Amino acid sequence: MLNIIGKRKIYLGVAGLLVGIGILAVAFFGFRQGIDFTGGTLWQFKLSPEVTMEQVQSTFQTDLKIEDARITYDAKSQTFFVRTPNLGEAEHQSFATALKTKYGAFEEQSFQSIGPSVGADLKQKSILALIFVLVGISLYIAFAFRKVYQPVSSWKYGFVTLFTLFHDVAIPAGLLAILGHFGTIEIDTNFIVALLVVMGFSVHDTIVVFDRIRENLLLSRMKKSFGEIVNESVNQTLARSINTSLTLILVLLALLFAGPANLHYFILTLLVGVTTGIYSSIFVASPLLYIWQKSSSR
Amino acid sequence: MQRNPGFLLSLIVIVAVFSAAFAYPSGFGAKNLPWRLGLDLVGGSHLVYQVDLSNIASGDRDSVLNGLRDVIERRVNLFGVSEPQVYIGKSGEQSELIVELAGIKDIGQAIQQIGTTPLLDFREVEGTGTSTQFIQTNLTGRYITGAQLTFDPTTNAPQVSITFNDEGGKIFEELTAANIGKPVAIFLDGQPIEIPTVQEKISGGKAQITGRFTVDTARLLVERFNAGALPAPVTLIDQQTISPSLGINFLNKIIIAGLIGTLLVILFMLIYYRRLGIFAGAALFIYIALTLGVFKLIGVTMTLAGLAGFILTIGMAVDANILVFERIKEELKKGLSRAAAVHEGFRHAWPSIRDSNTSTIITAVILYFFATSFVQGFALTLLIGVAVSLFSAITTTRLLLEVFVEKKNEITHA
Numbered sequence: 001m002l003n004i005i006g007k008r009k010i011y012l013g014v015a016g017l018l019v020g021i022g023i024l025a026v027a028f029f030g031f032r033q034g035i036d037f038t039g040g041t042l043w044q045f046k047l048s049p050e051v052t053m054e055q056v057q058s059t060f061q062t063d064l065k066i067e068d069a070r071i072t073y074d075a076k077s078q079t080f081f082v083r084t085p086n087l088g089e090a091e092h093q094s095f096a097t098a099l100k101t102k103y104g105a106f107e108e109q110s111f112q113s114i115g116p117s118v119g120a121d122l123k124q125k126s127i128l129a130l131i132f133v134l135v136g137i138s139l140y141i142a143f144a145f146r147k148v149y150q151p152v153s154s155w156k157y158g159f160v161t162l163f164t165l166f167h168d169v170a171i172p173a174g175l176l177a178i179l180g181h182f183g184t185i186e187i188d189t190n191f192i193v194a195l196l197v198v199m200g201f202s203v204h205d206t207i208v209v210f211d212r213i214r215e216n217l218l219l220s221r222m223k224k225s226f227g228e229i230v231n232e233s234v235n236q237t238l239a240r241s242i243n244t245s246l247t248l249i250l251v252l253l254a255l256l257f258a259g260p261a262n263l264h265y266f267i268l269t270l271l272v273g274v275t276t277g278i279y280s281s282i283f284v285a286s287p288l289l290y291i292w293q294k295s296s297s298r
Numbered sequence: 299m300q301r302n303p304g305f306l307l308s309l310i311v312i313v314a315v316f317s318a319a320f321a322y323p324s325g326f327g328a329k330n331l332p333w334r335l336g337l338d339l340v341g342g343s344h345l346v347y348q349v350d351l352s353n354i355a356s357g358d359r360d361s362v363l364n365g366l367r368d369v370i371e372r373r374v375n376l377f378g379v380s381e382p383q384v385y386i387g388k389s390g391e392q393s394e395l396i397v398e399l400a401g402i403k404d405i406g407q408a409i410q411q412i413g414t415t416p417l418l419d420f421r422e423v424e425g426t427g428t429s430t431q432f433i434q435t436n437l438t439g440r441y442i443t444g445a446q447l448t449f450d451p452t453t454n455a456p457q458v459s460i461t462f463n464d465e466g467g468k469i470f471e472e473l474t475a476a477n478i479g480k481p482v483a484i485f486l487d488g489q490p491i492e493i494p495t496v497q498e499k500i501s502g503g504k505a506q507i508t509g510r511f512t513v514d515t516a517r518l519l520v521e522r523f524n525a526g527a528l529p530a531p532v533t534l535i536d537q538q539t540i541s542p543s544l545g546i547n548f549l550n551k552i553i554i555a556g557l558i559g560t561l562l563v564i565l566f567m568l569i570y571y572r573r574l575g576i577f578a579g580a581a582l583f584i585y586i587a588l589t590l591g592v593f594k595l596i597g598v599t600m601t602l603a604g605l606a607g608f609i610l611t612i613g614m615a616v617d618a619n620i621l622v623f624e625r626i627k628e629e630l631k632k633g634l635s636r637a638a639a640v641h642e643g644f645r646h647a648w649p650s651i652r653d654s655n656t657s658t659i660i661t662a663v664i665l666y667f668f669a670t671s672f673v674q675g676f677a678l679t680l681l682i683g684v685a686v687s688l689f690s691a692i693t694t695t696r697l698l699l700e701v702f703v704e705k706k707n708e709i710t711h712a
Contacts, residue, residue: 092406110538110539110541129664140653201614204614208650243566243620247620248610250613251560251563254559
């Protein structure tokens, strides 16, 4: 049996450290924002196999006068991905013609162009949605556990849930901030959606543990201490906490390796979030509940 | 009335088989109700226009928006796109018009036709016989304030009556005055549609175009002019175009990923829970069949995000089974009979299954209201998936266990 309550300082310390790093990364690095937040154009097209990235780069810089075009090339599918500031439809058409004349075989795969005004609104909505889901789920937990009376009042379950949910989004958010700072990974609407789904899902395991604590409190409150009951409950539900997340992780891995490339970072965010969700439901939620209970009953 | 698990289970299996056949792309549902695939899977364009309503009194805005939508819808219909979608959206304080065109070839031209007013101009005609030259004048469609469908009083042929603003009226007056007895050509989108001969100087800023219109083409032209006259300009702020080949590629990849994911989940359940895993696998297939049937029946447009959402629910749907199976194992350890363990397992696992699914439903609902249309597809499939999985995990798995475990148990006890 894992001694989770006994070693709570270690487990919570690890969680606190990771969350701290996550918060600092977001605060200092910020996010590299995708075109749906900042406005801009993403253009994906194929050219004949012998065209190199340098050629396309120079075409954009010298012929088309787009200084800050960022071009990536996927050799496997012979596809160029070009990220530029917002291009109008007229520019889109004339650039397409220019590329066609210069390189012959030009096949447009996708073109996405978003004006800057859309992004500000979307940012605000995203933050609102995150807050709604955080608060909504926490309130629901407080409501669902309303019939548990002593020694833990139901709003404590709600608040602990709030903390674990925050834990589960802070870590993937921090990771993406770090990847954006040192690499080129951008966050987009999908990232927000992934965080929301992580919150909705990672609370599943927390609920299972809390449910068991509730049940065990009724069964053996007189015989055992609160700490013992919590520790037993976590251990009894350990297999299902891991297994329920594992099935989702299996599906996510399939999507990551066999699914379409444009869902890559969406799936990656989910994977990180769901994995941290396993940790938080076992090593964060219950110790937090215990500590809070201890300090308030003193 | 005695509950008959065998009968109920057979019913669910029949419905599931029926649903699977209905959902299978080339099954019997294909002709009557084909799958609705999103633009990101069939290829096409998603265009968002911002409507500038700043010069319009707040009471008139709705009617202006509706008029704008109707006009753009008719213009879009000109491209012969199958099921074009034009709808009004709100983004904060801003009104938007969203146009979705599936599988269109020349998107550049389509965008041009949607966003611009028809190009009308009057040209002077010089020279006769074989070498006719048209000389562009200042008089163009931008001076038009309105158009109307009228009929020639004598021939009853449909005509388009246009009204110029003051400036346009003056130019028209000068143009006609200078060309009395001579032809003046009217060009629409660069094509001459009528070359009438000016009889006299025309004042008052009104003109009739009597091209070779049918009632429909004349009406269309009137609408296009009136759209141009609408005091609410539109600007393209968001465009997403995906080629059909990329769409097919996405579709194939996500279906394969979904299949692999499903197989991995079932494999895991079989390895970890052995015999019980068989039931989880069976319930999962039933879940998939039912959910796909529901998607198709209520006409969910399947987008890439929507399919991703559905595949995620496959990973979540077995969770209820895991909770129940773990509980059954515990109850068996306590020394309960198999039938009692199954019964207790469901009873104890139910509150956490209910609560955890509710939290996902809360998320999906908030997502649905938060979002752009692409995210909405995801939220919708997630929501339906979780709802159906609540049913399938509890009802289907329970019936399966009741029929195949409890029955057997009774026999061995007897």
